[in-house]
Amino acid sequence: MDLYAELILDHYKNPRNFKELEKADIVFEDNNPLCGDKVKIFLKVENEQIKEVSFMGVGCAISIAASSMISEIVMNKTYEDVFKIDKNQVEKMMGAELSVSRVKCAMLGLSAIKKAIKILQNEK
């Protein structure tokens, strides 16, 4: 209901897993040119599964909070499960409906993680 509810602001002000990962298997950077949001994803993986994830970035509250929340959700998930997460789940996770123009902000972190996984898969 309320996009700027406490939960989102909490994740914005104290983003979880907000750091660089040493010895990551992949570091992937993506951005949302409309807002100037930038996110850099760090993944450690094993057997098609995420073992550790972290991110760095600058951007609006929606994109930072969503990346923070998603980083908690994908921890220890298989690639397959990560690919199953869609916009509906992101909205549920954020507890708010997203307007067309703000969906991109909320999806930035997740879509960067998916892109990073695809690169890892292609490398094999």
Added chain:
Amino acid sequence: MDQVKKLRNDFPILKGKLIGRPLIYLDNAATTQKPNQVISKLCEFYENYNSNIHRAVYAISEEATIAYEQVRTKIADFLKAEDPAEIIFTRGTTESINLIAYSYGEKNIKKGDEIVVSDLEHHSNFLPWKALCERKGAKLKVLESDEKGDFVNIKDVIGKKTKLIAVTLMSNAIGLIPNLKEVFEAGKKAGAKILLDGAQYVPHFGFSLEETDPDFLVFSGHKMLGPMGVGVLYVKMETLEEMDPFLYGGEMVTEVTEKDVTWNDLPYKFEAGTPSVADVISFGAALDYLDKIDMTEMQNHINDLTEYAFKQLNKIDEISIVSPDNTDINGGVIAFNVDDVHPHDVGTILDKEGIAVRTGHHCAQPLMNKLGLTGTVRISFYLYNTKEEIEILVNALKKVQEIFFNEE
């Protein structure tokens, strides 16, 4: 102010039936709202004399042709152009500028020539020139503005090699009205063509070609109460004669054989295909509306609003304003940031309060880079805005601060 209350009734969207409350519309630099007089003109055309122009001998087609051509004359009068044939209809400022880049630029710009723009340009008056320079091996040079609107490097930038100077009359991103006097003088001395982007300026101040005579002047109808889909391109007759067609097709030729074509008279040579007839005709109604309300009065009203908004916003410590606080050089645009809050978050919270503002880089990334910003919140006024709306905005901005900073 009383007059403003009255004329607001002409704008159905401001009543905000769709969103269930009055719309507070502060994004007029992007597009303005349309009065009933303009909207009904669109319906009138489609209901009564919808037909293609310049082609048929039946009555309604002639009526449409006459109405369309009357708007051309109206624009020529509005700008004090010598000849209506100097007015070309396009779909908007962007198309007008691209038309010049192709019709004039392709033919006349050569390797080693220089084209000059300013650091205040909208992307649409920057990218066509950058692309033309790349195609031709010409050089793009940039005038740098200071905060008073003076260009500081005119002598370094404008010279013998300058073939074209393309500058804005008013910045859409920060509202700054640059001082173009010296640019004009230097340009004339260099023998360069001069293009003025009036997309923001003309809706507020009009333009007199008798006072200032550029080779090209461009603007969009939708930023001055008109419908979307109409742009104006004024080209001085002698320059028009140096230009090839832009789009090829119907209506622009008088005789076609397999070997030869004869171009139609000016300006039809530049209006290939079916134009936005209904939109042009209703743009005529927008010009009538502006004529009736008196543009000087409108400017005074917008200056009052701008000064009032500056005063209110300046009281909030956490707001940093980028636009010049001086209505002599600001055409009613205030770009600002709420410290430590991303402009898009401000925009979304204001939206929840029913206030429409623009957020982001405003298609002027070179300027944003120079200012060291990735974006701003921008409010921009037009004739129907009120002080009450500014008060509601200021309260909503306080709410932004509460949401982001009232913790623990």
